[in-house]
Amino acid sequence: MYKLLSDGTKKLKQCLISVITTAGFNLNGPCYDLYEYCCKVLKGVVPDETQFVYICQLDKNDDIWNEKNWQKANPLWTPETLTALKADAIKAKEMQGEELRNFMTKDLNMWVQMADDDYINIVNWKSCGTGYTLEDMSGRECGVGLDLSSGGDLTSLALEFQLPKDKYFIHSHSFMPKKRLQEHIQTDKAPYDIWVRQKLITLTETLGGVKTDYQYIIQYLRDLQEKYRLKYKFIAYDPHNADAFLRDLDTFGCDCIEITQSARNLNSATEDFKLSVDGGNIQYDKNNGLLTWSVCNAKLTYNSFGECKIDKNYRIKRIDPVDAIIDVHKVMIENKEYDVDVNQYATNEFLDKLWR
Known part of the structure; x- marks a missing residue:
């Protein structure tokens, strides 16, 4: 669908395709590919002045359990957000597995593989x-x-x-x-x-x-x-x-x-x-x-x-x-x-x- 939209704008004088999403579990899909590309643009590896990028995520070595870091991945921050994330963090830390992946992906906007039985990271x-x-x-x-x-x-x-x-x-x-x-x-x-x-x-x-x-x-x-x-x-x-x-x-x-x-x-x-x-x-x-x-x-x-x-x-x-x-x-x-x-x-x- 993204490519259909993009291909359909080639003859327009003015157009903007906006993609808004949270990180997911599929690291072999088009969304993760776009995320990797955007990271390269931000790092200056790929020069692309046509691509606007805004990524909200923790820094590489941030502690995921430190609540002071959570706001980096949640720009629409409210007191209620902190309350909800604290509750999710308690379950994720104790239950691990699916709860931990969901907390890292949907609450902290981190790309994480889906299953424990995946062979290769x-x-x-x-x-x-x-x-x-x-x-x-x-x-x-x-x-x-x-x-x-x-x-x-x-x-x-x-x-x-x-x-x-x-x-x-x-x-x-x-x-x-x-x-x-x-x-x-x-x-x-x-x-x-x-x-x-x-x-x-x-x-x-x-x-x-x-x-x-x-x-x-x-x-x-x-x-x-x-x-x-x-x-x-x-x-x-x-x-x-x-x-x-x-x-x-x-x-x-x-x-x-x-x-x-x-x-x-x-x-x-x-x-x-x-x-x-x-x-x-x-x-x-x-x-x-x-x-x-x-x-x-x-x-x-x-x-x-x-x-x-x-x-x-x-x-x-x-x-x-x-x-x-x-x-x-x-x-x-x-x-x-x-x-x-x-x-x-x-x-x-x-x-x-x-x-x-």
Whole structure:
């Protein structure tokens, strides 16, 4: 609706679109994107004299329980406001969970993720986004992770490069049958067509265009290998639907490692990747919207032993790119024989900076 209003004002001599809202829970939506943009305008990162911004919120290190700070987020302040906020604060501090999120979001205008089972803190994830791309990894070794779809859904691969100081760079790409594109745009409420234009998704046209042809994956990996002089150390794959695919994977001349998709088997990799994101040790192309969307969709589930893996709440919330990352990350952290000699990075200016 916002874009419809904006697009409809282009020929008007005078117009003003006013957006007034309180912070919310969806950190992967257009409102949070606009909030981030407005923050950049205020900081002078983005020069935009056409955008007026007024944000009422606490300062970064303010104590949320100090009532002297609350007025910053509530410009229409009255004695009744303070009374109401005190009551909300008592419940939020004691009950935590939903009450705390609601207090922080609706009373203090702070963007907060909605659920306790969210896998990755999206603020931490976005801070890991960089301007680096696969081109910066030219001539390097990497591992490959594959998550194969059952037919016409999203199929994803991930390349993971080990960098100095326990950092990793992630490249993610996905595949979808061409004739299923419009269907998934409608069912998933996701801009797959935009991601196709941005070359984040390859549409497969063989097999009637209704089922993913894995030969596209093989060709994609070969093209990257040739273009960027990459060396694949191993290929970690989800064995589901992989039987007819294994012979083609063997042609790369590296180990093909089956990754059992259970909480017991994936627990260490799942936790380590999350901690790596929180610690700022994961890097990825910040323009990969499909990857960020799938990260937001990932939830944690646990077995009876308290071991975890990622899952999704709904059938239409795709997490295939993250599944592929967990597969390759498991091998990277658990198999020392695949450790990368970091001395090879010494000639690369970008990677050399990581040592400092």
